[in-house]
Amino acid sequence: MAFLNFRRALNSLCISLLCPAVALCTELNELSELDYLNDLPVTFSATRLPQTLNEAPASISIIDRRMIDASSATTISELLRLVPGMQSYHIATNASAVAYHGMSDKFPSRMEVMIDGRSVYIPLFSAVIWETLPITIADIERIEVVRGTNTVTQGSNAFLGAINIITHTPLSYQSDAIHYTHGEFNTRNIQAEHNQKTTNGHYRVSSGISGNDGNTFASGAQDPYFKRYINFKGTTSPTLLDTITVDLGYSEGYSSVGDNGPKPNENYKRREFETNYQQINWSHIVNGSDEFKVSYAHSVNNFDARAVTPEEVAHLLSQPLGVTPAQVLGSGIAQAFIDANDPTLITTETGNIEQHNLEITLKQQPSYNSQLITGIAYSAGSAKNRQLLNTNDWVKEESTRLFTNWEYSGFTDWTVNTGALLEHSSNGATRVSPRAAANYQLSERSSIRTSISRAYRMPSLLESNFERVIYIPAPYTGTYGEVFDYEYLANEDLSPEKLDSIDLGFIIRWPEYHSQLDTRIFYEEIEDGITSSYLLPDATMLATAPNDNVYRTYMNRAQWNNQGIELQYKYQSESPLRPFAVLNYAYINSDGYRNDGNQNGSATDVTDRLETRNPMHTASALVSITLPSRLQISLSHYYLGSVRWQGAVSDSNPPNPHYHRTDLKISKAFKLSPESDLKIAVIVQNLLDKPYSEFYADNMFEQRTYLQAQLSF
Known part of the structure; x- marks a missing residue:
C-alpha cells in the first residue's frame, strides 16, 4: 500500500513540474514486478484502476505463477479449483466447465472469462469452450478472479463473477522454452515459445500441438482430443507517450461434446473446431499521468460435426410413425427427413460465431487521493446454426455500455469506491448496474470492506433466439403435417x-x-432467473404437429438466493525450503426454485427446488516445499460436496455424491548452463485412486499420471 501511494505522489510531482521524463511516468502507471510482489498485490480487475487487494471493492483471488508451477493442474480450467466458491468439472474426458456458486449445467452462463481483457465467452452456447482456447498453462503469468458480481466493470456476463487470464508479455518472460507432456490416455503435448527484442519493440510467439486418445469406455467407444494452435503478442512504443500491443491467435482441432445418449458412454459426439482472434490496444498518456486507451478485438469460432445418417433417423421416426426402422429406411422417408431439416448434424452444439468488441476508456487522477475511469464499449455478435436458431441466416445481437468507476482515499483510513454501468441490448432492454463500497483500514495489518451491488444479466443470443423445430418432408405433409x-x-x-x-x-x-x-x-438474491421451461402447445401447434405434447422455451421463471462464507489462507516464505501453502474453503446455502412448466402434457406446473443445485461445501489445498538440489514436492487436495447439476442428474435420481481427490507433483530442476535450465516433473492426479463421478454420473475420474519436461534457454 505504501508503494502504491508513493507512486501516486510521484505521478503528481511529474505533473506539477511538467516532468520531461514522461517515460518514467508511463511506467509508473503500469503493473510492475514490485507491485505484484508487494504484501498485497496490485490488481486492475475490480475497477480497471490500479488497486491493492485491501482497496478494491470486491474479493479477488490471484493464482500467480508460483501457484501454477506447484499445482498438479494440466489444463487452465483445473487451476480454478484453487479459488474458493469455484467449481471446475469435466463433462467429458477433454471437455470441462467452470461455474461460480453453482446453479449451472454444462454451459455456465453467469461468469465472464477474459484473456488479457478480451472476452472468450461464446454467445451461441452462453459459456466458454475451454478446450478450444489457443493458450495453455505455460502461457499464463497469473489469473485474477473477482469473486462476486463485477457487472459494473465488465458488463452483464460478469453477473456472478469474472476471470481474467493474464498471459506472459514479451517483457515479463524473455526466455525461449520447449514444453512436453506425456501421460494418461496417451496424452502428448508439445509447445515452443520464442521471445525477441527488435528495434521496433518486443514480441512473443508460442505454438504447439496437444492431443490424446480419450477414455476407453466399457462399450469400446473413445472420446479423443486434438488441438494445434499458435499465438503472437507484440508491443511497441512509437513515442514516449504511446504504446501499441497486438495479440493474434489461432487454434483448430476436435473433441467430444460429452453428450450422453440412451446408452451411457456410447454417444460421446465428436465436434471439430476452428478459432481465431485479433486484438489491438493503443494507450496514450495525457498530462503525464492520465491514460486514454482504445481497444478492439475480433474473434471467429466455427464448430462442426458429421451429419446424421438415414439409419439414425429411421430409429427416431419408427415409433411415432408406427412402423419398423427398416420400413422407414426402405420408404425413403429417412433421407427426405434429413433433406427437409438440412443441415442436420449429430450434435446441436455446432455453429459459426463472429464477435466484435470496441472499447474506449479514459483513466484520470483528478487529485492525489482519487482515481477515476470512464468508458464506452460496443459489442456485436452474430451466430449461424440451423438446428438451434431455426434459420440459415445469421442471427445478430448488439450491446452498448457506458461505465465509470471512482476511487477516493482522502478520508483517514477509508477508501471509497463507487461505480455504475449503463447497458443497452439490441433486444430492447436497458439497465443500470451500480455498486458502492467502503474499505476501512483497521490497522497496518488488517482491513474490512463492505459493498452493495445491483447487477443485471442480459439474455444471451441463444436464450433470446433458441428455436428448434423439426419438419416433415413435403411428400409426407398430407399424412403427418x-x-x-x-x-x-x-x-x-x-x-x-x-x-x-x-x-x-x-x-x-x-x-x-x-x-x-x-x-x-455474502448474500446474493437473484430474481427473474432465465431457465428452460415446458409449455403446453396451443391449438394451432397441435394441429400442425401431432407428435407434440409440450414444447420448451426460455423464460424468467427462476429465483433463488445464496448466502455463505469464503475463506482463503496463503502462506509464502522465501526461506531455504521455500514453503508455500494455499487453503480454500467455501460454504454456500441456497434457497429457491425454478418453474419447469407443464411436463408430459400436464396442465399443472412443476416446481424444481434449487437447494441441491449448489454444492454446500467446497474446499481445496495446495502445499509445496523445495528441497536441496531444486527438488520440489507439492500436494493438492480437492473436496466437492454433493450436487445435482442441471442437465446431468434427473430429479428422480440422487445427486452426484461428494468426493475427495488428492494429487501429487514432484519436480526436479537442472542447471544445464548459465543460460539454460531443464525441469522434469511427475504428476499423479487422484493419487489414492478413489474414482468419483464428475457431472454425469458415469463420467468417472480415475487415477491419472503425467510426465512433464521443460527446457528453457
Whole structure:
C-alpha cells in the first residue's frame, strides 16, 4: 500500500513540474514486478484502476505463477479449483466447465472469462469452450478472479463473477522454452515459445500441438482430443507517450461434446473446431499521468460435426410413425427427413460465431487521493446454426455500455469506491448496474470492506433466439403435417436477470508468519432467473404437429438466493525450503426454485427446488516445499460436496455424491548452463485412486499420471 501511494505522489510531482521524463511516468502507471510482489498485490480487475487487494471493492483471488508451477493442474480450467466458491468439472474426458456458486449445467452462463481483457465467452452456447482456447498453462503469468458480481466493470456476463487470464508479455518472460507432456490416455503435448527484442519493440510467439486418445469406455467407444494452435503478442512504443500491443491467435482441432445418449458412454459426439482472434490496444498518456486507451478485438469460432445418417433417423421416426426402422429406411422417408431439416448434424452444439468488441476508456487522477475511469464499449455478435436458431441466416445481437468507476482515499483510513454501468441490448432492454463500497483500514495489518451491488444479466443470443423445430418432408405433409415436433420456441418477451448482493470482506496479514487470510461473507438474491421451461402447445401447434405434447422455451421463471462464507489462507516464505501453502474453503446455502412448466402434457406446473443445485461445501489445498538440489514436492487436495447439476442428474435420481481427490507433483530442476535450465516433473492426479463421478454420473475420474519436461534457454 505504501508503494502504491508513493507512486501516486510521484505521478503528481511529474505533473506539477511538467516532468520531461514522461517515460518514467508511463511506467509508473503500469503493473510492475514490485507491485505484484508487494504484501498485497496490485490488481486492475475490480475497477480497471490500479488497486491493492485491501482497496478494491470486491474479493479477488490471484493464482500467480508460483501457484501454477506447484499445482498438479494440466489444463487452465483445473487451476480454478484453487479459488474458493469455484467449481471446475469435466463433462467429458477433454471437455470441462467452470461455474461460480453453482446453479449451472454444462454451459455456465453467469461468469465472464477474459484473456488479457478480451472476452472468450461464446454467445451461441452462453459459456466458454475451454478446450478450444489457443493458450495453455505455460502461457499464463497469473489469473485474477473477482469473486462476486463485477457487472459494473465488465458488463452483464460478469453477473456472478469474472476471470481474467493474464498471459506472459514479451517483457515479463524473455526466455525461449520447449514444453512436453506425456501421460494418461496417451496424452502428448508439445509447445515452443520464442521471445525477441527488435528495434521496433518486443514480441512473443508460442505454438504447439496437444492431443490424446480419450477414455476407453466399457462399450469400446473413445472420446479423443486434438488441438494445434499458435499465438503472437507484440508491443511497441512509437513515442514516449504511446504504446501499441497486438495479440493474434489461432487454434483448430476436435473433441467430444460429452453428450450422453440412451446408452451411457456410447454417444460421446465428436465436434471439430476452428478459432481465431485479433486484438489491438493503443494507450496514450495525457498530462503525464492520465491514460486514454482504445481497444478492439475480433474473434471467429466455427464448430462442426458429421451429419446424421438415414439409419439414425429411421430409429427416431419408427415409433411415432408406427412402423419398423427398416420400413422407414426402405420408404425413403429417412433421407427426405434429413433433406427437409438440412443441415442436420449429430450434435446441436455446432455453429459459426463472429464477435466484435470496441472499447474506449479514459483513466484520470483528478487529485492525489482519487482515481477515476470512464468508458464506452460496443459489442456485436452474430451466430449461424440451423438446428438451434431455426434459420440459415445469421442471427445478430448488439450491446452498448457506458461505465465509470471512482476511487477516493482522502478520508483517514477509508477508501471509497463507487461505480455504475449503463447497458443497452439490441433486444430492447436497458439497465443500470451500480455498486458502492467502503474499505476501512483497521490497522497496518488488517482491513474490512463492505459493498452493495445491483447487477443485471442480459439474455444471451441463444436464450433470446433458441428455436428448434423439426419438419416433415413435403411428400409426407398430407399424412403427418408440416411439423414433426416443436422442441424449442423463441421467447420475444425475455427479460434480464437481476441480482442484489451485499458483501462483507476482511483481510488480515501476519508478516512475521509470511501469511494472510482473506474472508468474504455474502448474500446474493437473484430474481427473474432465465431457465428452460415446458409449455403446453396451443391449438394451432397441435394441429400442425401431432407428435407434440409440450414444447420448451426460455423464460424468467427462476429465483433463488445464496448466502455463505469464503475463506482463503496463503502462506509464502522465501526461506531455504521455500514453503508455500494455499487453503480454500467455501460454504454456500441456497434457497429457491425454478418453474419447469407443464411436463408430459400436464396442465399443472412443476416446481424444481434449487437447494441441491449448489454444492454446500467446497474446499481445496495446495502445499509445496523445495528441497536441496531444486527438488520440489507439492500436494493438492480437492473436496466437492454433493450436487445435482442441471442437465446431468434427473430429479428422480440422487445427486452426484461428494468426493475427495488428492494429487501429487514432484519436480526436479537442472542447471544445464548459465543460460539454460531443464525441469522434469511427475504428476499423479487422484493419487489414492478413489474414482468419483464428475457431472454425469458415469463420467468417472480415475487415477491419472503425467510426465512433464521443460527446457528453457
